[in-house]
Amino acid sequence: MDLRIFTEPQQGATYDTLLTVAKATEDLGFDAFFRSDHYLRMGSVDGLPGPTDAWITLAGLARETSRIRLGTLMTAGTFRLPGVLAIQVAQVDQMSGGRVELGLGAGWFEEEHKAYGIPFPKEKFARLEEQLEIVTGLWATEVGKTFDFHGTYYDLTNSPALPKPAQEKIPVLIGGHGATRTPRLAARYADEFNIPFASIEDSERQFGRVRAAAQEAGRDPDELVYSNALVVCVGRDDQEVARRAAAIGREVDELKLNGLAGSPAEVVDKIGRYAEIGSRRIYLQVLDLGDLDHLELISAEVQSQLS
Numbered sequence: 677m678d679l680r681i682f683t684e685p686q687q688g689a690t691y692d693t694l695l696t697v698a699k700a701t702e703d704l705g706f707d708a709f710f711r712s713d714h715y716l717r718m719g720s721v722d723g724l725p726g727p728t729d730a731w732i733t734l735a736g737l738a739r740e741t742s743r744i745r746l747g748t749l750m751t752a753g754t755f756r757l758p759g760v761l762a763i764q765v766a767q768v769d770q771m772s773g774g775r776v777e778l779g780l781g782a783g784w785f786e787e788e789h790k791a792y793g794i795p796f797p798k799e800k801f802a803r804l805e806e807q808l809e810i811v812t813g814l815w816a817t818e819v820g821k822t823f824d825f826h827g828t829y830y831d832l833t834n835s836p837a838l839p840k841p842a843q844e845k846i847p848v849l850i851g852g853h854g855a856t857r858t859p860r861l862a863a864r865y866a867d868e869f870n871i872p873f874a875s876i877e878d879s880e881r882q883f884g885r886v887r888a889a890a891q892e893a894g895r896d897p898d899e900l901v902y903s904n905a906l907v908v909c910v911g912r913d914d915q916e917v918a919r920r921a922a923a924i925g926r927e928v929d930e931l932k933l934n935g936l937a938g939s940p941a942e943v944v945d946k947i948g949r950y951a952e953i954g955s956r957r958i959y960l961q962v963l964d965l966g967d968l969d970h971l972e973l974i975s976a977e978v979q980s981q982l983s
Contacts, residue, residue, distance in 0.1 A: 677951055677982045678707040681971070682749055682905055682959035686714035686788075688723050691733060693965050698737045700968050701744055704975035708745035709737065710779070710959060713752055716788035720925070731764045738772035745775050749870065749905060749959060750851060752783035753803055754794060758810040758830060766815065766841040774842035779849035779870065780808060801857055803829045808865040812848065815841055851905075853882065859889035868901040870959070873934065879904055880953040903957035904950055907935035910943050910974055920970060924963040936960065940977035947982065 681701045685694055698709040713730035717723025734746045746768070756764070761780075769776040782800040783789075789796035797803060806827040817823040817837035825832040850862040851870035859882075862869045869886045871879050887897035909924070909931045911917035917938055921928045931937035936946055936958070947958060964970065 677947060677955075678957040679974070679979050679982065680708040680710055680745070680957060680959045681706050682710045682712075682961045683965060684712045684714070684961065684963060685728050685733070685965075686712060686717050686723060687719075687721050687963065688717065688725070689728065689965050690725060691728055691736060694728065694733055695737065695740060696968070697962070697965050697971075698741055698744065698746075700971050702741050704971055705979060706744065706971075706975065707957075708747065708777070709741070710747045710749050710777075713748045713750065713755065714785060714788055715755075715794075716785065716791050718785075731768060734776065735768045735771055738768050738775070741772075741775075743775075745777055746772055747777035747847075747849070748779045749872070750779040750781035750849070752785075753780060753807045754783035754789065754796060754800065758807040759814065759832060759835065761807070762811045762814040763839065765811070765846060766839045769841035769843055769846055770839065772842070776841070776843070777847040777849060777868075778811070779851065780804070780811070781850070781852065799829070805861060806830050808848070808850075808861065812865060813837075815846060849903075853878070855882075855885060859885040860893075862886050862900065863889035863893040863895055866900060868903055868957070870903045870905060872905040873907070873961075874904065875934075876949050876953055879950065879955065883954050901956050902954045903959065904955050905959035905961060907931060907937075908943070908960040908962060908970075908974065909935065909937040910940055910970065910978060912939070912973065912977075920964065920967065923967065940973070940981070943974075943978050944981045947978070 701709045715727045730748050765778050782804040786796050810825050814837040823835045823837040847867040849868045850866040852858045871882050883902050890897040909920045936943045
């Protein structure tokens with residue numbers, strides 16, 4: 677089971693804070709550092725000092741880390757034109773020496789679009805399908821050949837399809853709870869399917885849908901990595917768990933029900949139950965980015981038992 681650190685910088689974090697967490701992620705032996713792609717805080721936090729851009733952040737981290745994978749859960753398809761996104765991600769992949777992964781979703785948070793003047797189209801899912809075809813098609817086009825795409829929403833003519841990523845194929849993550857269209861898209865384009873903040877039962881049901889869609893598309897379902905994103909709150913004792921829950925404005929019982937919370941033994945046990953239904957990777961949503969002792973505890977007493 678891979679453990680990856682997943683951050684939500686729109687809630688309030690500077691680049692320097694993210695760099696500190698990313699370096700701790702690398703030093704403590706975690707597999708990857710991922711971040712959300714949002715421009716507006718959610719809930720009652722003030723979000724200060726303001727948002728950071730996901731791909732600018734990852735470009736910086738690409739040069740200041742050496743081992744960990746870097747990526748997004750999820751980049752909003754509404755934020756960037758697909759041709760531009762393909763260039764940005766390929767460049768960051770080059771800057772990292774081939775350590776980038778792209779999580780791409782339709783976009784859902786209308787308020788952040790209003791706040792920063794970003795169009796919020798009605799046909800987001802249909803656009804996402806075209807975006808996936810364009811981004812993966814640009815990367816897959818042989819050097820010296822051109823790429824054309826004529827869709828409903830995007831039109832590319834005689835594109836040189838450059839630059840190329842450092843990796844032969846950048847892993848693409850698709851995720852969500854949708855019962856029909858999401859599994860179909862994952863079966864066609866994804867290297868990994870991620871379900872965020874879902875119970876074991878709901879995860880198993882959704883993994884089954886994706887596996888069935890892959891089989892129907894003529895693809896081996898085992899080619900995909902199946903993963904979960906879950907909030908994490910671990911403590912050596914009840915008092916430490918309660919303190920960490922309070923720091924992120926959550927209740928312990930709710931975190932135990934909906935995330936990975938409690939003692940290291942409790943968290944290892946619950947991760948094991950996700951592994952039993954086919955999850956191979958957990959994105960640990962870390963909400964208190966100043967609590968590096970939390971990461972050290974997870975590394976020493978949770979990750980060590982999983983490896």
